[in-house]
Amino acid sequence: MKLPSKLAKWLIALGLLHGAVICAGFFTPYDPGEQDRENTYQPPTHIHLVDSQGHFHIRPFFYRYLNREDFSEPPQEDTTKIIPLRFFAKGARYHLMGFIPLSLHLFCSDPGSGRIYLLGTDAYGRDQFSRILFGGQISLLTGLLGAFITLLLGASIGTTAGYYGGWRDGLLMRLAELFVALPWLYLLFALRAFLPLAVSPLEAFLLVVVVVGTVGWARPARLIRGIVLSAKERDFVRAARGFGASNTYLLRRHILPETAGVLLTQAAILIPQFVLAEMTLSFLGLGVPEPLASWGNLLANLQQYSVLVSYWWMYLPALAIVPFFVGYLGLASALQEHANPHKIEVGVTGDTV
């Protein structure tokens, strides 16, 4: 049951990243939908230890930005008022992991004293940092659920085609070819036009998940089919069949375990791909609607030229996805390295058998 160290390293890194997103309510100071209309397009707040008079403070603090009459001026810090950061303080109410009501935050400032915007604010004065972490919940969940649906479909279709062969194989594989050839983005546009006008955020989210999940099954299905084809001809499988093992038993005991390595590697590759797909859809306005945050609709602001050239911190959501992608791709390559059948026996598939 010992995980190879390389694999463990990537899993821990990914676990930490996902932990931060899952517990977004704790790590962020504000509600992601809360509008601070006095402070739109604020640049990221600077955290200081030394004040404008040169005095050192133990407790980190920040200055508020002065409101600008003229938006073409760069904002100035109001150095007359030091606003200390509070750690593990009470703030806006939120639901940890969607159901535990809490109001404890890792950091925030005293209510009424000024608000801290680690990564700046958007056009409505919403905290970008909070939105990026909360947006990650939606984007990553889409990726995970989408990959799960895809692999489920891919594995069942691939196994059916490979194991039973014959006309089933022909039919399913032609269907897979059809799916690979379809222009998905345009189909999505068409699909969105057919749907009811105002879909609730939950419906929109499920729609994106289902769409993303059903689009990609063809490739994993072909991979799985290949593995099943070779597995069912192996000596121990034939021997088991000779002893009278049923199809279900053979599939469960001998054939499906063979596919586990490929499935896991595929999952690690597909998740970031599907996160990207969600971002594309939301960027184009086909995904999760405002005021919900997702990485895609955070970037959608950049479609405006004036935002593109004026507010550099609006690019930051694009950077947020980098560690996740590096993590998943690192995991995929670590899995692939260990993907020769022998090591899979001792390593990853130990749990699945």
Place this chain on the structure above:
Amino acid sequence: MRTKRASLLVTLLGLAGLCAAREAASYPHAFTPQQSKSEEELLTLPGELGRPGGRLVVSLRAEPKTLNPLTAVDAPSREVILGAMQADLVHINRATQLTEPALATSWRVSADYLQYTLTLRKGLRFSDGHPMDADDILFTFRVYLDENVHATQRDLLLIGGKPIAVRKVDALTLVFQLPQPYGVGERLFDGLAILPRHLLEKPYTEGKLAETWALSTPANLWAGLGPFRLKEYIPGQRLVLERNPYYWKQDGKGTRLPYLDELDFLFVPSSDAQVLRFQSGDTDVISRLSADNFFLLQRQQRGFTMADAGPGLEYNFVFFNLNDLGEKASSEMARKQKWFREVKFRQAVSLTVDREALVRLVYQGRGAALWGPVTPGNRRWLNTSVPHPARSLDQARRLLKEAGFSWTNASNGDSVLVDSGGKPVEFSILTSSSNADRTKMATLLQDDLKQLGMHVQVAPLEFRSLIERVTQTKEYDACLLGLVSFDADPNSDLNVWLSSGGTHLWNPSQAHPATTWEAEMDHLMEQQLSATTYEQRKKLYDRVQEILAENQPMIFLASPHILAGAKDTVGNFHAAVLEPYVLWNVEQLFQRDGAGSNSK
């Protein structure tokens, strides 16, 4: 009825197909008209004396569909035709908003306001040199009023359903007979292009008038009375106009206008791309700027003059679906319409809107909060006594309570507004997906209404399907839209306020007014149509504004300032609050260095 004067504002956002600007060619000045000056009666314009020559490049949102004034309905065609290529008998000055002589030097109104006698300018010639006389005008109005031609102008020339009659007295005098008194008859002539009989009579008798004067028309088959005439059209790229040497205006020193030799329209589809073209120096002037882009250009200060002409005539508003859907309404829609029809519900929504934040966040302060359709930019018609209630959630809650709504707590602790049947108040607001400003307004509104416990969804939709939903299928809850009046006069919005009007958005094209206040508005609008003095009309229109404020069929939000910019080298640049914002005085615009775009 006179209709179609109000048009819906479409701002297209998208990626631009950029096309390269060509090098400027130099054109010989054609400054010697064939006719001697003595027979001509040129109109002398005040203003800075310019320098003849050069060219001006302007970007256009789309290719004009036609150069034919009879069939032009799209904004680009109208901008090109009315702004630069054609002239009218009486013109509304875009800066003063008052009528002034154009092709007609003077007009007289009979005591019963039924007869307008117009005297034509002497020595007028079309841009191909052919003289113009009263017969061209008779021909023009015959064509406009001919039902078989389907001219877009026909509706404007029907008053109370009856057409205007035109009679020629002599070569320079015409009498227009109105079927019923019409207070501001001379304003009717604004924007009515005079057509050349010598070119269009043949297609007219053959019934091919609608197809003539497409964009591909050879330049010698096109003639107008505007400052510029057709030179060349390059599909997908540009429309090139050249100076009309027979134009009938001159400057204070007697130099014949226009100053510019050439006027180029580049087709640049998105407003962001237009900003880029302007920044890079490809175009000389830019209008319809969003506040964001205005500040962007202002910040760069690279030889641009940026102008804020103040609040324009655009008013943005939210309205609810008040149509009588009859049998086909679903029970859910019927329930929602019960809320929407409740005037206290609409008043509560209006009280909840943070208009000040809309102006600040959407227009970066370059806009005005609205409590009625008449913007502060239209001082002559604004009813200043319409109340401007401050934002008050308490009062909104009280109104909702009076109307039978109440609040419950949802599972997540939020307070939810429910109707008398215990159903939560949830609805969606349609908005045009291509208009970033309006989408932003809707998002702010969504947040405001959340504080009342209303659950609102914003549904951005492509503009054309949005209009179809609002005017045809009527499948929507609420919609956020903007209208731009063509003229400061109340008549330009007739179609919006009359219950029979197609732009009476909350319940368009009614056979009979659905409510008593709509009936009263119909009556007032018709009365002001035939009232003859400004004071009388103002009183009637003030009452219309009061009815709108009381009943809130539209919840007025905000109006953007008209923002424009020009290169420092462009002389006589004065942005106006009426369309065409920058080109309204195109005959007086000039290039200080005499060169124009891309010539260095």
